[in-house]
Amino acid sequence: MLKKWTLTLALLAVPCLAWAESGHPAVAASAMAGTFWGITALVLFVLAYSLVPLENTIHLRKSKPVLFAAGIIWVLVAVAYGRAGDTHSAHVALQHSLLEYAELFLFLLAAMTYINAMEERNVFQTLRAFLVSRGFSLLKIFWITGLLAFFISPIADNLTTALLMGAVVMAVGGKNKRFITIACINIVVAANAGGAFSPFGDITTLMVWQNGKVAFTQFFSIFIPSVINWLIPAACMSFAIGKDSPEKLSETIEMKYGAKPMMVLFLLTITTAVCFHNFLHLPPAAGMMLGLGYLGAFSYHVKRHEGRTMSYDRILGVKYDQPIGTVVPSNKQENAVAQIVENYPHAAFAIDTNHQITHWNKGMEKMTGVPAAERVGTSKQWSPFYEQKRRILADLIVDEMPEEDYDRHYPGRHRENPETSATYDAADFFPTIGEKGQWLTFSAAPIKDETGRTIGAIEVIREVEEKQREAEHFDLMKKIARAEWDTLLFFYGVILCVGGLSQFGYLGILSEYAYTDLGATTANALVGILSAIVDNIPVMFAVLTMDPAMSLGQWLLVTLTAGVGGSLLAIGSAAGVALMGTARGTYTFGAHLKWTPVIGLGYAASIVCHLWLNAHLM
DSSP states (O other), rough: OOOHHHHHHHHHTTTOOOOOOOOOOOOOGGGTTTHHHHHHHHHHOOOOOHTTGGHHHOOOOOOHHHHHHHHHHHHHHHHHHTTOOOHHHHHHHHHHHHHHHHHHHHHHHHHHHHHHHHHHHHHHHHHHHHHSSSOHHHHHHHHHHHHHHHHHTTTTTTHHHHHHHHHHHHHHHHHHHHHHHHHHHHHHHHHHHHHHHTTOOOOHHHHHHTTTSSSSGEEEEGGHHHHHHHHHHHHHTTTOSSOOOOOOOOOOOOOTTHHHHHHOOOOOHHHHHHHHHHTTOOOOHHHHHHHHHHHHHHHHHHHHHHHHHTEETTTTOOOOOOOOOOOOTTTOOTTTHHHHHOSSSSEEEETTTTTTTEOOOHHHHHSSSGGGGGGTTTTOOTTTTSSOOOOHHHHHHTOOOOOHHHHHHHHSSEEEEESTOOOOEEEEEEETTSSSSSSEEEEEEEETTTTEEEEEEEEEEEEEEEHHTOOOOOOHHHHTTTTTHHHHHHHHHHHHHHHHHTTTTHHHHHHHIIIIIIIIHHHHHHHHHHHHHSHHHHHHHHHHHHHHOOOOOHHHHHHHHHHHHGGGSSEEEEEEEHHHTTTTTTHHHHHHHHHHHHHHHHHHHHHHHHHTTTGGGO
C-alpha cells in the first residue's frame, strides 16, 4: 500500500502523462513498473520535466530536455520489452504516439501560420491602436480587454490574445502599476476561460475534440461555466480599479492589403476542419492543412499585388520614387551637375575621372558631419564609411569596372539597377554612422559628355528606415518558419516521453487510484489544480491516455478544469508567463497570488455551475 501511495504521489507531483498505445502488448505493462528500466525512465522524465519551469531562469528552451528524455525513454522501453521476448509491442506503441503527434502538429502548424500572417498584416495591431486612442476610462479598459480576451481566445490562442490585450493595458495604464497588474490578471483569467469552451481555444480542448471524446457543438455546454469562471473574479477585481481616466493617446495603424480576406479564410479553415471531422469522419488536421492551401493561394495574389504597387526590392527594401540615372550635361549646362547634386533630397556627391570630389551637398555634410570645404578636391569619399581606403560605388562607375569588382567590394549586397542602364545600387550597415549605426543604400550613375565618354560619377546615399529595410513580399513560407517551433517540439517530447512511461504501466496505477478510489468528479477537479502547477497539456495527455470510463458530462468537466485551472497561478498558463515577461516587474507571481482566492472562487463556482447546469450529462 505504501509503495502504491509513493508512486501515486510521484506521478501527481510531476505530470507523467500522455498518449499511449491502446492495444494489449504481449508483456503486461504493470509488470514493468517496478523494474530497473521502468524506474530509470520515470526518474529521467522527472529530471527532464523539472527543467521546464526554469526555462526563463536558466535560459534553456523547454523542448530540449524533453526531446532528449523522449529518445532515451523509448530506448529503455525497447530494451525492457526485448529482454522479455517481445520485440513488437514497443514498435507499435511508438508508431501510434508518432501518429497522434503528427495530427496535433499539422493542426497547430496551420493555425500558427494563420495567426502569424494576420499579425504581419497588422490585424491585431490595428485593434490595439483603436482601443488606446478611444479615451476610455481605466474601468472601461479593464472590462473591454477582459471581454475581448474571452471572445478572441476561442478563435486565436490564449497566448496571442494575452499579448494583444496586455499591450493595450500597458499603453493605457502608463505608470499606474496597480491598474496594469489587476488588468493583466483579468486578461489571463478571461483568455483561459474563453479558450475552454472551444476546440480551438486551447491545446487541451483540441486534444479532447480530436480524440472524439466531445463533439464540436457539445463544447458550448460549458460556455456559461466558463463565463462564470471569468466574471466572478473580474467583478471582485473591478472594485480595485477606480474611476480614473488616462490621457487619450493618439495612434493610428491601418491593416495591410489582404488582412480582411485572411480573417475570412481563417474562419473558413476552421469550418473546413469541423466539416472534415463531423461529416467526412476525417482527421481535423487534414481540414486545417486544406485551409493552409487556401492561404497559400491567396498569398500568391497578395505577393503579386504588392510586387506591382509597393515595389519591394531585395537590395534596397522599398524602392524610391527618384531613381538616379546617367547624367549627360551639354556644353550650355556647365552647372548641371552642381544643380543635380545640390538639389537632390538625399546625401549626394560627385567625383571626376581622377576620383576627386567635385561636389558635396548639404545632405552629405549632415550625414557625415564633414563640410564640403574639407572634402571637395580630395579623394576621401570613402573615409566617412570605411576605416581603410577603398573604392566605393562611384569609383567603380568612373573606372567602368567589370561585374567581378562590384562582387568583391559589395558581396551579395549590390545589383545593376533594372530601370536605368550603367547604374548600380548597393546597401550595407555602417556602425560608425549615427549613434547606433545606420543602414545605408547607395546608388551611383555615370556622368558622360555629349560623345558618351565617362567624365565622372554621381553617388546618392540614403538612410534606410527599419520598416523600409524589412519591407519584402508577403511570403507564406516565412510565416510557417515563424511558427512556435520550440512549443511544437516540446509537444513531441511530452507525447513520446509519457507514451513511453505508459508502456511501463504507471498510468494504469494512477488511473485506478484517481478515477476508481477518488471518483471522477473529484479527480477532474484536481486536474485543474494540478494544471496550475504544471503545464495542462501533459495533464490532459494523462487523462486521455488513461481513458477512464466517464460520461460526456465528466469529459466536459475535465475539459473545463484543465483549461481554466492554469489561471490560479501566474505560471499556470502560457498567457500568464507571457504577460510576466512583457509587464516585467509589475505583473509578477506574487501580485497574481494575492488574487488567487477570488480566482479560486470563480474556479469552484464554474464547477458547481457545470454540475448543476449539465446534470443530465453527468
